[in-house]
Amino acid sequence: MKTATQSWIASANDASCDFPLQNLPYGVFRHRDETHIGIAIGDLILDLHACAESGLFSSLTVEARDACRADRLNPLMSLGPAAWTSLRHRVTALLADDSPEQSSIEPNLVPMREAVMQLPAHIGDYTDFYASIHHATRIGQLFRPESPLLPNYKHLPIGYHGRSSSIVVSGESIRRPSGQIKSNQAASPIFGPTHALDYELEVGIFVGPGNLLGHSIPIAEAEQHVFGLCLLNDWSARDIQSWEYQPLGPFLAKNFATTISPWIVTLEALAPYRAAAPARPDQDPAPLPYLSPPSTACHGMDITLEVYLSSSEMRQTGHEPVRMSRANMRDLYWTVPQLLAHHTCNGCNLRPGDLIGTGTISGPETGSEGCMLEMKSNPSPITLPTGEARTFLEDGDQVVFRAYAQSSGLPRIGFGECRGTIAS
Amino acid sequence: MKTATQSWIASANDASCDFPLQNLPYGVFRHRDETHIGIAIGDLILDLHACAESGLFSSLTVEARDACRADRLNPLMSLGPAAWTSLRHRVTALLADDSPEQSSIEPNLVPMREAVMQLPAHIGDYTDFYASIHHATRIGQLFRPESPLLPNYKHLPIGYHGRSSSIVVSGESIRRPSGQIKSNQAASPIFGPTHALDYELEVGIFVGPGNLLGHSIPIAEAEQHVFGLCLLNDWSARDIQSWEYQPLGPFLAKNFATTISPWIVTLEALAPYRAAAPARPDQDPAPLPYLSPPSTACHGMDITLEVYLSSSEMRQTGHEPVRMSRANMRDLYWTVPQLLAHHTCNGCNLRPGDLIGTGTISGPETGSEGCMLEMKSNPSPITLPTGEARTFLEDGDQVVFRAYAQSSGLPRIGFGECRGTIAS
Numbered sequence: 001m002k003t004a005t006q007s008w009i010a011s012a013n014d015a016s017c018d019f020p021l022q023n024l025p026y027g028v029f030r031h032r033d034e035t036h037i038g039i040a041i042g043d044l045i046l047d048l049h050a051c052a053e054s055g056l057f058s059s060l061t062v063e064a065r066d067a068c069r070a071d072r073l074n075p076l077m078s079l080g081p082a083a084w085t086s087l088r089h090r091v092t093a094l095l096a097d098d099s100p101e102q103s104s105i106e107p108n109l110v111p112m113r114e115a116v117m118q119l120p121a122h123i124g125d126y127t128d129f130y131a132s133i134h135h136a137t138r139i140g141q142l143f144r145p146e147s148p149l150l151p152n153y154k155h156l157p158i159g160y161h162g163r164s165s166s167i168v169v170s171g172e173s174i175r176r177p178s179g180q181i182k183s184n185q186a187a188s189p190i191f192g193p194t195h196a197l198d199y200e201l202e203v204g205i206f207v208g209p210g211n212l213l214g215h216s217i218p219i220a221e222a223e224q225h226v227f228g229l230c231l232l233n234d235w236s237a238r239d240i241q242s243w244e245y246q247p248l249g250p251f252l253a254k255n256f257a258t259t260i261s262p263w264i265v266t267l268e269a270l271a272p273y274r275a276a277a278p279a280r281p282d283q284d285p286a287p288l289p290y291l292s293p294p295s296t297a298c299h300g301m302d303i304t305l306e307v308y309l310s311s312s313e314m315r316q317t318g319h320e321p322v323r324m325s326r327a328n329m330r331d332l333y334w335t336v337p338q339l340l341a342h343h344t345c346n347g348c349n350l351r352p353g354d355l356i357g358t359g360t361i362s363g364p365e366t367g368s369e370g371c372m373l374e375m376k377s378n379p380s381p382i383t384l385p386t387g388e389a390r391t392f393l394e395d396g397d398q399v400v401f402r403a404y405a406q407s408s409g410l411p412r413i414g415f416g417e418c419r420g421t422i423a424s
Numbered sequence: 425m426k427t428a429t430q431s432w433i434a435s436a437n438d439a440s441c442d443f444p445l446q447n448l449p450y451g452v453f454r455h456r457d458e459t460h461i462g463i464a465i466g467d468l469i470l471d472l473h474a475c476a477e478s479g480l481f482s483s484l485t486v487e488a489r490d491a492c493r494a495d496r497l498n499p500l501m502s503l504g505p506a507a508w509t510s511l512r513h514r515v516t517a518l519l520a521d522d523s524p525e526q527s528s529i530e531p532n533l534v535p536m537r538e539a540v541m542q543l544p545a546h547i548g549d550y551t552d553f554y555a556s557i558h559h560a561t562r563i564g565q566l567f568r569p570e571s572p573l574l575p576n577y578k579h580l581p582i583g584y585h586g587r588s589s590s591i592v593v594s595g596e597s598i599r600r601p602s603g604q605i606k607s608n609q610a611a612s613p614i615f616g617p618t619h620a621l622d623y624e625l626e627v628g629i630f631v632g633p634g635n636l637l638g639h640s641i642p643i644a645e646a647e648q649h650v651f652g653l654c655l656l657n658d659w660s661a662r663d664i665q666s667w668e669y670q671p672l673g674p675f676l677a678k679n680f681a682t683t684i685s686p687w688i689v690t691l692e693a694l695a696p697y698r699a700a701a702p703a704r705p706d707q708d709p710a711p712l713p714y715l716s717p718p719s720t721a722c723h724g725m726d727i728t729l730e731v732y733l734s735s736s737e738m739r740q741t742g743h744e745p746v747r748m749s750r751a752n753m754r755d756l757y758w759t760v761p762q763l764l765a766h767h768t769c770n771g772c773n774l775r776p777g778d779l780i781g782t783g784t785i786s787g788p789e790t791g792s793e794g795c796m797l798e799m800k801s802n803p804s805p806i807t808l809p810t811g812e813a814r815t816f817l818e819d820g821d822q823v824v825f826r827a828y829a830q831s832s833g834l835p836r837i838g839f840g841e842c843r844g845t846i847a848s
Binding site: 124125130150152155156158159160161162163164165166168175177178179180182188189190191213214237240243244245246247248249250251252255256257285288289290342343345346347348349350351354 | 548549554574576579580582583584585586587588589590592599601602603604606612613614615637638661664667668669670671672673674675676679680681709712713714766767769770771772773774775778
């Protein structure tokens with residue numbers, strides 16, 4: 001069965017490849033001292049700057065061509081869905097196996113292994129939500145066994161502002177933060193390195209055009225303001241967090257680093273996995289009208305998310321990373337359009353390139369916990385193949401997130417990886 | 425008694441003027457379709473771009489001259505105290521009454537009434553603290569009469585991240601936000617305009633050079649990273665806040681708008697009011713070493729802060745604004761260097777132009793409450809001269825913050841005003 005159009009770039013047609021012709025995620029890469037926007041295809045990057053310069057985008061608008069020449073994705077993000085679709089159609093035609101322009105394109109392809117990925121956008125504001133009811137319930141059970149979910153949880157998407165300055169791209173090492181830590185037994189806190197360093201498995205949402213201050217994004221229009229999705233690791237220091245977070249929320253426990261994957265996967269690429277997604281958990285009580293999507297909408301996202309861990313010793317002794325979690329984005333209680341509609345219902349403005357995290361994504365079953373803190377209720381502690389035990393991350397540990405949408409007869413839409421190693 | 429050097433600009437020598445020769449605050453203004461950096465002097469603005477262009481700054485470094493030609497203060501902020509001092513000395517010499525260059529400078533002066541002030545910097549991240557123990561205690565009494573202060577309060581400066589995108593400059597009108605509101609009696613929340621719109625009187629701290637990710641700013645060096653101070657109104661919707669804030673802190677209750685005053689007053693201008701400041705409240709328990717300033721340091725800031733309110737009816741009937749509060753920054757529990765040292769102790773990076781709010785500044789006595797919520801414990805409700813009653817802000821209300829440092833024999837160092845009107 002011919003399942004889909006193939007590319008003349010052979011590596012894109014491998015069934016295990018994250019970046020087939022149907023994906024075309026955006027990123028920013030550095031190569032030969034220049035920083036350009038690119039699209040991942042197989043194991044190559046299509047240099048959009050070079051395409052614009054060499055006349056391959058003459059059918060696009062001036063604004064779109066200029067946006068392709070920028071060194072961050074913000075201008076392209078600001079243009080909105082019509083421009084994104086036109087660009088996607090053009091790139092699809094250039095890379096499809098029946099493209100007559102193969103020889104013009106080849107000079108504009110860069111091997112991924114020769115490029116260094118950068119942050120894809122200037123991120124003006126970074127917001128983090130708490131949209132997984134399974135995560136919220138497990139965390140709540142640790143603190144309030146009798147009533148894990150707070151009364152507001154099912155009425156509104158809980159969110160808070162994070163730190164933009166410390167967002168780094170996949171591959172950058174993470175320094176273990178120090179801070180005030182107070183054990184239950186101690187009368188006073190001490191200052192020192194965290195002993196409870198954790199990851200949080202999240203999806204990041206990059207904002208497209210956004211809204212003006214004082215205006216709101218109606219839920220029915222919210223997806224027009226989503227440029228695409230990436231993976232996000234909201235590194236967390238649990239001991240710092242538990243001492244500092246009342247009454248104004250997490251601060252130094254989170255703002256020392258956030259890692260994102262470099263490739264932004266568009267909603268157009270994920271479209272087949274929207275219709276196919278099982279319904280998200282029923283929302284009961286029914287959300288207020290501003291959070292109620294049109295009745296025909298299918299906002300589920302059938303995206304499998306995985307966390308892998310390897311210790312320094314495991315890597316030295318040739319062990320494969322251990323899978324810590326497999327979860328699915330469709331299990332989120334609050335959907336992406338609900339997050340955007342809620343964020344702007346008070347007139348707060350979102351700008352192109354703003355980043356919104358879903359919050360830790362966990363499933364209901366054991367093995368789908370999106371962070372190590374949730375595993376504390378598991379019957380047995382984590383033991384690595386080397387015999388090392390883990391409650392939280394140790395120096396040298398490497399955490400890799402992967403994600404993909406896949407179903408029978410359709411090409412795999414992958415996210416690449418979101419990698420971070422704790423400096424030792 | 426000759427109290428200080430005077431300026432050849434007469435309006436700067438008026439005893440009630442906020443901007444004498446000894447102040448020289450920085451701002452960004454728009455005039456004749458151009459956006460330039462300026463310094464306030466009397467009722468005029470010295471155009472630093474024009475000064476740089478006309479050769480008046482030839483004694484400064486190339487970097488300093490380039491920074492003066494920018495349309496935001498970030499480049500100047502990044503240069504650090506030595507550059508700031510050189511520029512201040514040069515501008516002081518140009519504007520002092522013995523300046524030989526009066527005729528060269530006059531073309532570079534713009535009347536304030538002809539200029540439109542802008543946000544002074546690109547604000548990458550905005551952090552808000554909770555540094556007033558009097559504010560924290562009064563707010564705590566409303567929720568937890570038996571133990572108003574949480575156990576962590578005297579050990580670390582509580583802070584959280586705010587929204588950068590919705591920071592506006594003095595004068596912009598404020599739209600009443602809508603959001604989810606749940607009364608104690610109701611079973612479920614409703615969506616609608618806030619009925620509890622409040623101001624919060626704060627001082628904003630603009631970051632200078634800042635630090636790299638993974639590094640910290642030692643408390644002894646913290647003031648070298650303070651470019652200057654402004655006034656900040658952290659508008660708050662109390663009914664939205666009380667429903668949404670658990671467990672991750674304030675979000676939509678705050679991020680719809682934050683107003684700052686346009687002029688940034690430097691620590692050099694405030695130096696006489698540091699030595700003169702009474703000791704801040706003793707910190708007991710003694711702070712941990714990373715929060716302990718050198719023993720000889722005097723970090724108090726003797727700055728008087730005032731809040732004025734006028735209703736639409738008051739302004740129409742010629743009533744003067746009512747003073748709602750008079751407080752002093754020296755009453756903060758946590759000092760500015762402590763806020764910076766804490767913020768970076770985990771390696772979080774601060775960038776030039778980042779903004780840090782102190783949190784609501786309140787004094788211990790009645791009449792020094794920095795927000796209306798604190799006044800709920802007062803014996804009588806607020807009654808305006810028109811007979812109108814106020815618990816929170818109504819449409820058309822105008823809130824103006826003013827601040828100044830002043831003592832006998834020294835010129836007044838004023839902050840100008842931070843003004844916002846609730847749209848009706």
